[in-house]
Amino acid sequence: MRAQPVLYSLAVLFALAVPLLGIYPVFMMQLLCFAMFACAYNLLLGFGRMLSFGHAAFFGFAAYATGWLVSAHGWGPGFAILAGVAAAALLGLVIGALAIRRQGIYFAMITLALAQLVYFVCLEAPFTGGENGLQGIPRGTLFWLLPLHSDVVMYYVVLATFVAVFALIRRVVHSPFGQVLKAIRDNEPRAISLGYEINRYKLLAFVLSATLAGLAGSLKALVFGFVTLADVQQSTSGDVVLMTLLGGTGTFFGPVLGAGIVVTLQQYLSDVVGGWVTAIIGATFVACVLAFRRGIVGELTLLASRARRTLRPARG
Amino acid sequence: MVAAPCCAADDCIIEARGLTKEFSGFVAVCNVDLRVRRGHIHALIGPNGAGKTTFFNLLTKFLAPTRGQILYRGEDITHAKPAEVARRGLVRSFQLSAVFPHLTALENVRIALQRTHPGTFHFWKREATLAVLNDRARELLELVDLGAFAAVVAVELPYGRKRALEIATTLAMDPQLMLLDEPTQGMGHEDVDRVTALIKQAAAQRTVLMVEHNMHVVSRIADTITVLQRGQIIASGSYAEVARNPLVMEAYMGAPDGELRGGH
Ligand SMILES: Nc1ncnc2c1ncn2[C@@H]1O[C@H](COP(=O)(O)OP(=O)(O)OP(=O)(O)O)[C@@H](O)[C@H]1O
Ligand SMILES: [Mg+2]
Numbered sequence: 022m023r024a025q026p027v028l029y030s031l032a033v034l035f036a037l038a039v040p041l042l043g044i045y046p047v048f049m050m051q052l053l054c055f056a057m058f059a060c061a062y063n064l065l066l067g068f069g070r071m072l073s074f075g076h077a078a079f080f081g082f083a084a085y086a087t088g089w090l091v092s093a094h095g096w097g098p099g100f101a102i103l104a105g106v107a108a109a110a111l112l113g114l115v116i117g118a119l120a121i122r123r124q125g126i127y128f129a130m131i132t133l134a135l136a137q138l139v140y141f142v143c144l145e146a147p148f149t150g151g152e153n154g155l156q157g158i159p160r161g162t163l164f165w166l167l168p169l170h171s172d173v174v175m176y177y178v179v180l181a182t183f184v185a186v187f188a189l190i191r192r193v194v195h196s197p198f199g200q201v202l203k204a205i206r207d208n209e210p211r212a213i214s215l216g217y218e219i220n221r222y223k224l225l226a227f228v229l230s231a232t233l234a235g236l237a238g239s240l241k242a243l244v245f246g247f248v249t250l251a252d253v254q255q256s257t258s259g260d261v262v263l264m265t266l267l268g269g270t271g272t273f274f275g276p277v278l279g280a281g282i283v284v285t286l287q288q289y290l291s292d293v294v295g296g297w298v299t300a301i302i303g304a305t306f307v308a309c310v311l312a313f314r315r316g317i318v319g320e321l322t323l324l325a326s327r328a329r330r331t332l333r334p335a336r337g
Numbered sequence: 338m339v340a341a342p343c344c345a346a347d348d349c350i351i352e353a354r355g356l357t358k359e360f361s362g363f364v365a366v367c368n369v370d371l372r373v374r375r376g377h378i379h380a381l382i383g384p385n386g387a388g389k390t391t392f393f394n395l396l397t398k399f400l401a402p403t404r405g406q407i408l409y410r411g412e413d414i415t416h417a418k419p420a421e422v423a424r425r426g427l428v429r430s431f432q433l434s435a436v437f438p439h440l441t442a443l444e445n446v447r448i449a450l451q452r453t454h455p456g457t458f459h460f461w462k463r464e465a466t467l468a469v470l471n472d473r474a475r476e477l478l479e480l481v482d483l484g485a486f487a488a489v490v491a492v493e494l495p496y497g498r499k500r501a502l503e504i505a506t507t508l509a510m511d512p513q514l515m516l517l518d519e520p521t522q523g524m525g526h527e528d529v530d531r532v533t534a535l536i537k538q539a540a541a542q543r544t545v546l547m548v549e550h551n552m553h554v555v556s557r558i559a560d561t562i563t564v565l566q567r568g569q570i571i572a573s574g575s576y577a578e579v580a581r582n583p584l585v586m587e588a589y590m591g592a593p594d595g596e597l598r599g600g601h
Contacts, residue, residue: 189461192460192461192463193460193461195463195464196459196460196461196462196463196464197451197454197456197457197459197460197462197464197466197467198456198457198458198459198460198462199460199464200440200444200447200448200451200464200467201448201451201457203437203439203440204437204440204448206439207436207437207438207439207440208435208436208437208438210399210431210435211431211435211436211437212437212448213399213419213420213423214397214419214423214428214429214430214431214435215423215428215448215449215452215506215510216420216421216423216424216428216452216510217420217452217457218418218420219420221458222457222458225458225460229460
């Protein structure tokens with residue numbers, strides 16, 4: 022019997038029941054936005070083996086674009102999200118095109134530097150509210166149909182979007198394009214020697230990842246009604262790396278779990294220990310990376326497949 | 338000059354003219370002129386560090402030459418890109434195993450078939466749309482005796498099987514010219530025999546240029562042999578001619594019988 026469909030069904034049931042269980046929907050929405058962000062990041066790192074240190078640029082820039090269109094121009098949430106996502110895709114195209122010319126740590130450094138540039142733009146540009154960010158962004162009505170003022174309604178919208186993104190990423194990984202992407206991840210020179218222009222595939226993966234990261238950022242802007250510099254800054258790029266590695270790169274559920282752990286720790290621990298939360302998360306991270314390099318889900322999958330292998334002959 | 342010099346221009350699939358590669362002053366490949374005859378199995382031998390792999394990298398455009406020219410089927414490819422020459426039928430393998438470790442054997446071969454199939458960028462489509470290629474992929478796996486391993490992830494295959502998978506993947510490209518870098522390296526007798534037969538079979542419809550240290554293999558299947566030493570060609574011709582060449586004998590001095598391998 023396959024455990025995966027059962028686990029997925031349980032997770033979806035739980036997610037659907039969240040408002041009934043008395044869990045604060047805004048917290049769950051924050052978690053889902055970051056989980057979406059981490060899944061998008063994992064598409065790049067786990068399936069394309071490209072280590073970006075600047076993914077907050079896409080998340081934050083889309084959040085600003087959406088927030089600004091809603092609050093300064095009165096756009097509805099639907100179109101503002103689409104515009105934010107388009108902005109992230111474009112930004113991904115530019116940054117990706119520059120970064121994929123290099124590999125490994127150089128790739129990472131280019132994404133880092135360009136993300137700093139985006140941060141600087143968001144700090145200085147006239148429409149971002151500088152140090153204050155954008156405040157009081159109304160949620161409005163989705164495509165003239167669905168008013169989003171209620172947290173519960175908003176929660177289901179975020180949940181539905183998350184499920185769609187999760188399914189899309191699975192599809193991408195298991196598509197003809199995904200096959201080529203995994204081949205390039207596994208052995209770049211060999212993929213070249215089979216005639217593939219690998220940079221085109223890497224760029225597409227980068228743009229897809231940036232686009233979905235942007236979607237997460239745009240949603241977060243509406244959920245909270247504000248966008249601040251924290252959304253584009255370096256530490257947010259660091260957070261998403263951490264979430265992905267912690268949960269397990271190259272697994273589907275890993276980034277979701279990683280985001281859950283990090284967001285929960287940040288939320289509840291900061292009430293108790295204040296500024297120490299960063300140190301605690303850092304220590305957890307180091308411990309995890311040292312103890313299980315594949316991340317939590319990665320290690321569990323390995324254990325499960327080992328167990329299955331030892332059980333099989335016993336059953337005959 | 339050695340006998341059987343290569344040949345009228347249209348008989349020659351690839352030609353290197355004065356090919357030189359320097360690595361910050363160190364000359365790894367020095368003024369090499371080489372012509373590979375269409376339909377031949379051409380072996381490139383030479384001690385460790387002679388520049389064989391570097392020469393392969395130059396021919397397949399993975400490295401840019403410092404000087405010299407490369408003609409492939411009469412066209413100058415000196416400034417082409419590696420993926421481009423691959424698409425034109427000049428396909429290489431690598432000295433170290435070159436499979437896609439996390440893909441299954443079937444998927445490995447299918448990646449090569451997939452490139453000419455429409456939609457390598459289709460990220461929204463199901464993997465099942467590739468199923469039309471599975472039959473051809475299975476055929477190629479059968480050809481190298483890997484039929485039973487189709488669903489096995491490449492990383493879990495034994496070493497000899499990985500090399501066979503590599504050859505199947507290369508064959509899937511239907512190359513005109515196959516460049517094989519030590520295809521039998523590190524294999525047991527049985528695997529060596531199997532791979533040798535396979536190369537011989539594959540060469541029926543194409544040209545093979547191979548780096549090979551195993552002299553049994555070379556003597557059995559190579560039509561022409563070129564010996565490289567310190568980046569330069571010291572001899573070229575049939576096995577009998579090359580083995581008699583005093584320069585070659587000197588380069589391989591003390592090497593055990595049948596293993597004309599210098600350097601260690
Ligand atoms: N990228 C590089 N930078 C500097 N030197 C290099 C580089 N690649 C190869 N060399 C040097 O060039 C020489 C030839 O190397 P090459 O790998 O082509 O030898 P080879 O004939 O394939 O040897 P082997 O039988 O061990 O595979 C060696 O001395 C090697 O150290
Ligand atoms: Mg070599």
